[in-house]
Amino acid sequence: MRLIKRFASYYKPHIWLFILDMTCAFFISASDLVFPMVTRNVINNVIPNKEFNLIYRFAILLAIMYFGRMILEYIVGYYGHVLGVNIEYDMRKDAFAHLQKLSMNYYDNTKTGYIMSRVVNDLNEIAEVAHHGPEDLFLSIIRIIGTFILLLTIDVRLTLVVFTIIPFMFIYMYIYNNKFEVIWKNVRETQAQMNATLEESITGIRVVKSFVREKFEKLKFDNKSSMYKSARSKAVKHIGIFDSSVNFLSNISVVITLAAGGYFISKGLINTGDLVAYIIYISQFLQPLTVLLRFVEQYQQGMAGFRRFVELMDTEPEIADKKGAIELKDVKGNIEFDNVTFSYDNKKEVLSGINLKIKHGETVAIVGPSGAGKTTLLSLIPRFYEIDAGSIKIDGIDIRDVKLSSLRENIGIVQQDVFLFSGTIKENISYGKLDASDEEIINAAKAANAHDFIMELKDGYDTYIGERGVKLSGGQKQRISIARMFLKNPPILILDEATSSLDNKSESIIQQSIDNLSKNRTTLIIAHRLGTIRNAKRIIVLTENGIEEEGTHEELMNRKGVYYNLYNYQQENLTIV
Ligand SMILES: Nc1ncnc2c1ncn2[C@@H]1O[C@H](COP(=O)(O)OP(=O)(O)O)[C@@H](O)[C@H]1O
Ligand SMILES: [Mg+2]
Known part of the structure; x- marks a missing residue:
């Protein structure tokens, strides 16, 4: 119920579209109720009284009504889908x-x-339910109730006999509704797993190829893909069982109508026109039932997606601004770890228990x-990440007391793996300052020792660098990320093994640009x-064990402790290489 309420809240901004859709749907289903009544009238009154010109009048009226219905159906078909698409x-x-x-x-x-x-597939299904769900439910209930009332006006007893089957149908639908819930959940889940495997194999394609593990990946994917296949097959099987049995039940209701109607006629309780109206109504009745049935299937399918959507939306960000968080301004760059x-x-x-003080x-x-x-x-x-105990302060202010955005605006991170977005070099550099002018971008690139190599590329700053920058070398990517940092210009700079994966030549070029970058910053x-x-x-x-040693290179070498060992180890290994 809470889920449905949440779902309903998405209709709010489009309430007029929704009302339009439902109103049209209402008139469409009402129009279905007219025809059998006209037929009954023709058989019971018009034909015995030989008032044939009335038939033509009815025909014209019906034609006008169906024309109106055509327009309404267009509105429902078009605006109803617009509603669904908007909600999606x-x-x-x-x-x-x-x-x-x-x-x-x-x-x-x-x-x-x-x-x-979740964001692509699940929400796709939801759009369909968002539009068809309420409409189908509303349409078929109106038709079922309308039919019931109209038939009651003809003959109460026959109506009750004919409708005995309806409660069974609803019970059956209810039971199946629960079954479909599990089935569709499984479909969504296996689909997500398949997508995850696909995503990983494609992202890691270089590793796959270099290890010649294409076959292995194929098996892995096939495994997930076939799980999805079985889940879907199961769903389709149950749709088959459900559809055919509901159809059977509704066909049986036509048979009951015929048999019971025959009995009522033989006893003189109703006349021919009444029976014809009954039979038309009941066979038309199959339609709203099929619609309702489609609703049951679609509803669970969509709800499985919606449930997952809600789950995502309900995942609270672990780290968020606290109430009354302040803006971190004019940062000097003093950092203090206190018993972290x-x-x-x-x-x-x-x-x-990390204690560390760094001056600006x-x-x-x-x-x-x-x-x-x-x-x-x-x-x-x-x-x-959130610390478990202690505190971290910047310029004496606990970082948990400031707005996350203002905190992160003031910190720049250059990592070993550079992430670049697909797009041009210029776009990637200006990620550091979205409104940077061309001049600023070029200056940043120059400071990062990137300008020269960029100018040698085919389209200069407008060169496309491929997904994640695959078309650039490691050193080139790193220089772009440093240029980006020059534009961001943060008072605090973090360099995490920024040069570790580079060869000596690239390293010394980048070392130079890093030295430029770290001037006047913590x-x-x-x-x-x-x-x-x-x-x-x-x-x-x-x-x-935490912070074991601290000092200058000479001091640490003289201590002959961890640093000394680490340094000697590296020197030895370097000479071997
Ligand atoms: N995202 C993460 N989730 C869980 N454990 C992690 C994560 N990142 C690192 N670790 C673990 O924390 C420890 C320290 O890792 P890390 O800070 O990356 O070390 P270093 O940078 O000194 O090589 C390691 O034992 C690592 O397995
Ligand atoms: Mg590390």
């Missing part, structure tokens, strides 16, 4: 807006294909073995190759 659009818009709000945690645990499936404890799953603590304008390098929690530590500053650098941060004034060594 609204829901999709809401879903996307909500997805933008959800926290990293949600995306860590949800497959992209699942989300695609964090775990991804509330079980295994990745960081515990300072450049701090963070090193340590892989898996120690370096990336995690820095992703807490833009509040991608900069935190996670470095894999210790050589690149030798000159840092402050190096922090993070291990599984």
Whole structure:
């Protein structure tokens, strides 16, 4: 019921369209009730009294009525679908807006294909129900009740006999309705799984090809695809059973009418015209029943999608602005970790009791073995994840007290894997500042040592870079992401192994642009190759035990501790290579 209420709320903005649709639907079903009554009148009165010109008059009136009905049917067919499409659009818009709000945690645990499936397929089904659902339900109920009342006026007893079958039909539909709920849920679920597998195989196509795992991927996909097939087959089978048995029941009601009507005529309780009207009504009755049946099927199909939509909309973003959150303004860039404890799953603590103070304008390098929690530590500053205990402050203000948008506007992150959007180089650089002028973009590119290589490309700044920038080298992508950062111009900069995957030549070019970028900003650098941060004034060594050492390169070497070992290990391995 709550679900239906929620569903109904989507009609609100289109209430007039909905009323128009329903009003037309009402007149369409009312017009169905007219014909048998006219026939009855013709047989009972017109023919015995030989008033044949009345027939022509009836014919003309009926023709006019059907013409009007044609227009109404056009309105229902067209505007009804417009209504459905509008509702689908609204829901999709809401879903996307909500997805933008959800926290990293949600995306860590949800497959992209699942989300695609919800936003694309599920909502598609909903559009159909949104339009046909209320209309079908309304139409068929009007017709069933209308027929019942009209037949009562002819003969109460025969009507009751004929309608005995109706309650059974409704019970049957009700039972099947519940069955369809499970069936369609399964269809939606398997479809989402299939989409997720598809999405993963396509995204990972380079890995697939390089491992020659096409066959393996085919099997994996086929597995999901056949699960979807079975779910659908099951649904179709039950639609078949349902359709045919409801049709059987309604045919039986025609038989009952004929038999009972014959009996009533033989007893002189009704006349021929009445029986003809009964038979026409009852056989017409099949129509609203089939419509109702289609409704039952479609309703569950759509509701399975809607349920999943609601589930998505009800997923609260774990991290959101608190009430009265303030705008973080004029950031200097002092960062303070005070006894910070964090775990991804509330079980295994990745960081515990971290204390760290970084002054504005300072450049701090963070090193340590892989898996120690370096990336995690820095992703807490833009509040991608919520800490379990302690606090993180920027310029003395707890980051939980400020608006997320203002916090993140002030922090720039350059990662090892650069994500670029499909589009041109210019579009990707201006992602850092959407209203940047061409001049600003070029200046940023120059500062990032990217201008020269961009000018060598076929279309310069207007070159298309392919999905995720596949048409660029790793070093080129990184320089674009740095240019983007120059435009964003944040007071706090985080560099997470920005040069780790690059060869020495690219690395030194990028190192130069990074040095430019970090001027006058608080900069935190996670470095894999210790050589690149030798000159840092402050190096922090993070291990599984937390912050183990801190100092300059010389100080740490003299300590002969973790850093010393790490450094020597790398030097040895470098000489081997
Ligand atoms: N999104 C995540 N969800 C759950 N666990 C994670 C996630 N990211 C990292 N971890 C775990 O947290 C620990 C620290 O990871 P990370 O911060 O990436 O280390 P580093 O950057 O120092 O190599 C690792 O044990 C890793 O498995
Ligand atoms: Mg890392």
